[in-house]
Amino acid sequence: xxxxxxxxxxxxxxxxxxxxxxxxxxxxxxxxxxxxxxxxxxxxxxxxxxxxxxxxxxxxxxxxxxxxxxxxxxxxxxxxxxxxxxxxxxxxxxxxxxxxxxxxxxxxxxxxxxxxxxxxxxxxxxxxxxxxxxxxxxxxxxxxxxxxxxxxxxxxxxxxxxxxxxxxxxxxxxxxxx
Numbered sequence: 422x423x424x425x426x427x428x429x430x431x432x433x434x435x436x437x438x439x440x441x442x443x444x445x446x447x448x449x450x451x452x453x454x455x456x457x458x459x460x461x462x463x464x465x466x467x468x469x470x471x472x473x474x475x476x477x478x479x480x481x482x483x484x485x486x487x488x489x490x491x492x493x494x495x496x497x498x499x500x501x502x503x504x505x506x507x508x509x510x511x512x513x514x515x516x517x518x519x520x521x522x523x524x525x526x527x528x529x530x531x532x533x534x535x536x537x538x539x540x541x542x543x544x545x546x547x548x549x550x551x552x553x554x555x556x557x558x559x560x561x562x563x564x565x566x567x568x569x570x571x572x573x574x575x576x577x578x579x580x581x582x583x584x585x586x587x588x589x590x591x592x593x594x595x596x597x598x599x
Contacts, residue, residue, distance in 0.1 A: 454490065493533070497529070538559075539557060
């Protein structure tokens, strides 16, 4: 029996026709992730060798890094979609969603930091970066992938596609802010 790339033990993971809302959610997650991760990258830049001053090169470096961080958030999104079998799993993450979010973010961050610092030598920490004992990676970039994804998913869950309709949480929040 031929297996589809989109099935796992007979279950369809990604239907061929992904809804507009799912596509729009994917885009919204990426945009929000780039913005929040860019701010985080700027804040942690002085903890890396060569990124002390905020020159144009450092601003660009932080932007490129935030694109990679946003891609990691999309990996977390897809991991949740596969494990929880719902593309909108983060709207109401409940007991299963948060562990998926946190563990996937933690694993991605540790692996990427270890490889980038110790294997590829892509970046180097200053003496101000707190190091996690036993892992040899910086605490701040690991915290980034544990703290920001729940915030990013929460923002998109409240303000994402289809959330501005009358009676939705987003419309209630918007109405209460006026």
